[in-house]
Amino acid sequence: MTATMLLGYDVEHRGADGEITRRFLARAAELHAELQIPATFFIVGQTLERNASAFQALLGHPWLDFQQHTYSHVLLKTVCQENDAGTRVWRGGTLEQIRDEVNRTSQLLKDLLHVNCLGITGPYGYYRGLKDRPDILEILHEAGIRFTRTFGRNECDWQPVPYEWQPFWYAPQGFPDMLEFPIGGWQDCILREELGWANLDGYVARLRADMDDIAARGLVWSYCQHDWSSIREDPEMRLTRDILLYAREKGFAFQTYRDYYQGALQRR
Ligand SMILES: [Zn+2]
Numbered sequence: 001m002t003a004t005m006l007l008g009y010d011v012e013h014r015g016a017d018g019e020i021t022r023r024f025l026a027r028a029a030e031l032h033a034e035l036q037i038p039a040t041f042f043i044v045g046q047t048l049e050r051n052a053s054a055f056q057a058l059l060g061h062p063w064l065d066f067q068q069h070t071y072s073h074v075l076l077k078t079v080c081q082e083n084d085a086g087t088r089v090w091r092g093g094t095l096e097q098i099r100d101e102v103n104r105t106s107q108l109l110k111d112l113l114h115v116n117c118l119g120i121t122g123p124y125g126y127y128r129g130l131k132d133r134p135d136i137l138e139i140l141h142e143a144g145i146r147f148t149r150t151f152g153r154n155e156c157d158w159q160p161v162p163y164e165w166q167p168f169w170y171a172p173q174g175f176p177d178m179l180e181f182p183i184g185g186w187q188d189c190i191l192r193e194e195l196g197w198a199n200l201d202g203y204v205a206r207l208r209a210d211m212d213d214i215a216a217r218g219l220v221w222s223y224c225q226h227d228w229s230s231i232r233e234d235p236e237m238r239l240t241r242d243i244l245l246y247a248r249e250k251g252f253a254f255q256t257y258r259d260y261y262q263g264a265l266q267r268r
Contacts, residue, residue: 001218002251002252002253003214003217003220003221003252003253004219004220004221004252004253004254004255004260005221005223005252005254005255006040006181006220006221006254006256006257006260007037007039007040007225007254008039008040008042008067008223008224008225009024009028009039009040009042009226009227009230010042010044010226010227011024011042011047011227012043012044012047012069012227013226013227013228014044014047016050018050018051018054020227020228020231021050021051021054021227022051022054023231023235024228024231025051025054025055025057025058025227027236027237028064028227028230028240029061029064031237031240031241031244032061032064033062033063035244037063037244038063038064038065038254038259039063039065039256040064040066040067040119040256040257040258041064041067042067042068042069042119042149043055043066043068043105043109044068044070044072044073044105045070045071045072045101045104045105046072047227048108048109048112048113049108049112052112055112056112056113059114065257065258065259066109066113066115066117067109067115067117067118067119067121067258068105068109068119068120068121069105069120069121069123070101070102070122070123071100071101071102071104071105072101074092074093074097074101074123075090075091075092075093075122075126076092076093076122076126076130076133077092077126077133077136077150078090079092079124079125079126080157081153081157081158082156082157082158083158090124095135095136095139098136099139099142102139102143102145103143105117106144117144117145118144118145118146118258119145119146119148119257119258120140120145120147120148121150121152121224122148122150122152124152125149125150125153125161125183125187125224126150126151126157127151127153127154127155127156128151129148129150129151129180130148130150130170130173130180131151131170134173134174134175137170137173137174137178138174138175141175141178145178146177146261147178147179147180147257147258147261148170148178148180148181149181149222149224149257150180151165151180151181151183152182152183152187152224159187159191160184160185160186161184163185163210163213163214163217163221165182166182167179167181167222167260167264168180179261179264179265181220181222183223184214184219184221184222184223185207185210185221187224187225187226188203188224188229188230189228189229191203191206197232197233198233200234200238200239203239204242204243207243207246208243208246211247211252212250214252215251215252220260221252222257
């Protein structure tokens with residue numbers, strides 16, 4: 001079976017001058033046009049509001065799709081992260097906050113980018129995604145969300161997330177048309193922090209080994225990078241380019257999350 005790569009960038013930087021956002025958007029747009037490989041931007045509402053014209057410059061880009069990452073990066077669930085450094089807890093937002101954040105951002109995407117938002121990445125990511133939270137799924141479903149990227153941590157609310165944790169429907173929770181895409185492996189910023197930000201080759205080598213395994217098993221790989229991390233110590237996004245070229249060499253198919261979701265809905 002052919003492996004599939006879904007690349008989603010969380011576009012979330014909220015610097016006052018928008019400098020990092022603009023640099024990332026311009027370079028990512030150029031890179032994806034050059035390689036003709038699709039990607040999805042999961043955008044924080046505040047980031048979109050502050051940089052509307054930079055996002056609008058990308059309208060009609062043939063390889064980019066736009067979805068959301070809440071309005072102000074509020075967590076959908078509490079994270080209790082346990083690793084060698086100890087235990088850290090970040091509290092999730094209230095249901096009211098979540099409803100407001102998600103609806104507001106979908107409205108912004110509609111008003112500013114003419115996008116019908118179907119997808120969300122949950123800030124920080126959580127063990128089990130939203131399997132244990134039908135109340136949150138209900139709020140998202142009401143807001144028009146049909147696919148989620150919330151399962152981004154393992155049983156210690158840490159990483160890596162095993163690649164074999166594949167996309168699944170939230171049917172048992174009562175939402176048979178909602179699809180979860182677990183984020184496989186590491187989020188880029190966590191692994192790059194561990195390996196050293198300037199160690200681009202070390203990061204790419206790690207991912208190449210993972211991609212060999214994913215390709216051999218024909219898995220779906222939902223991969224997460226961020227706007228700010230993608231250009232940190234790497235303004236040309238050489239790291240991202242190397243990963244995408246290697247995925248192509250290994251025979252991966254590439255899709256946006258939106259297209260994968262639509263296809264999965266038809267095949268179901
Ligand atoms: Zn985020």
